[in-house]
Amino acid sequence: MREYLPDCIRNLMFELDRQAKMNNGIVSQILSGIKFTEKALEPFVYGKHPTNESYGRKLIWDNGDYNILLMTWRPGDFTAIHNHGYTEWGGVYFFGEATHRLYRVENDEMSIIRKNVFLRGEVASVCGDLTHLMGNSGDHDIITLHVYGSNTRNENVSEDAKVYVPEFQKIFTTMGSAYLNMNKTLILSEKPFENIEHDVLADYFSLVKPFYERNKMAGVLKRMDNYLNHN
Numbered sequence: 001m002r003e004y005l006p007d008c009i010r011n012l013m014f015e016l017d018r019q020a021k022m023n024n025g026i027v028s029q030i031l032s033g034i035k036f037t038e039k040a041l042e043p044f045v046y047g048k049h050p051t052n053e054s055y056g057r058k059l060i061w062d063n064g065d066y067n068i069l070l071m072t073w074r075p076g077d078f079t080a081i082h083n084h085g086y087t088e089w090g091g092v093y094f095f096g097e098a099t100h101r102l103y104r105v106e107n108d109e110m111s112i113i114r115k116n117v118f119l120r121g122e123v124a125s126v127c128g129d130l131t132h133l134m135g136n137s138g139d140h141d142i143i144t145l146h147v148y149g150s151n152t153r154n155e156n157v158s159e160d161a162k163v164y165v166p167e168f169q170k171i172f173t174t175m176g177s178a179y180l181n182m183n184k185t186l187i188l189s190e191k192p193f194e195n196i197e198h199d200v201l202a203d204y205f206s207l208v209k210p211f212y213e214r215n216k217m218a219g220v221l222k223r224m225d226n227y228l229n230h231n
């Protein structure tokens with residue numbers, strides 16, 4: 001139902017479709033060149049997401065080669081630490097200030113490479129092996145527009161996403177969702193995640209704490225404090 005989509009999304013699809021082979025440079029250029037407005041994307045805003053979805057995730061379009069999603073972030077909404085599975089190219093357009101962390105993962109050992117914020121109008125690149133976290137540390141809702149694609153797959157481009165959840169000492173594999181407190185039905189497989197550096201843990205807990213506080217999840221908060229104090 002392409003004809004019912006806002007003009008800015010149809011422009012985006014037109015630009016994506018006419019590329020023979022896509023890469024992060026091209027997708028960034030495309031995202032930077034289109035005039036997106038919050039008003040046009042209003043039908044996809046999902047602010048009233050349930051507790052087990054730690055941000056609003058609405059699929060706008062999926063043609064197999066790529067998908068387009070709108071994320072809605074209430075104050076305190078965060079992803080878990082995650083990568084993007086089979087995604088070969090992708091990008092994010094920011095409509096507001098978002099907190100971001102970039103990690104390096106080697107042999108299941110994790111370190112922080114960069115702490116930054118993305119500002120309104122900025123574009124970030126995303127591909128499968130990028131491990132990061134994103135969220136809203138501000139005091140009002142923001143939205144972000146995401147495109148994930150592949151040159152070699154024609155379905156489920158975000159499958160095999162790894163989601164690191166230090167508060168439960170687990171690594172989950174999903175089809176692309178990266179929620180904190182994720183519903184079990186979204187988890188394809190899991191394994192333990194135990195060797196986490198204290199500074200990574202302290203920084204991560206400080207970011208995701210407001211989400212668990214807002215949802216009055218005292219058990220998880222206590223678990224995080226205990227884990228931090230014994231790590």
Ligand SMILES: [Fe+2]
Pocket residue numbers: 082083084126132134
């Ligand atoms: Fe991501």
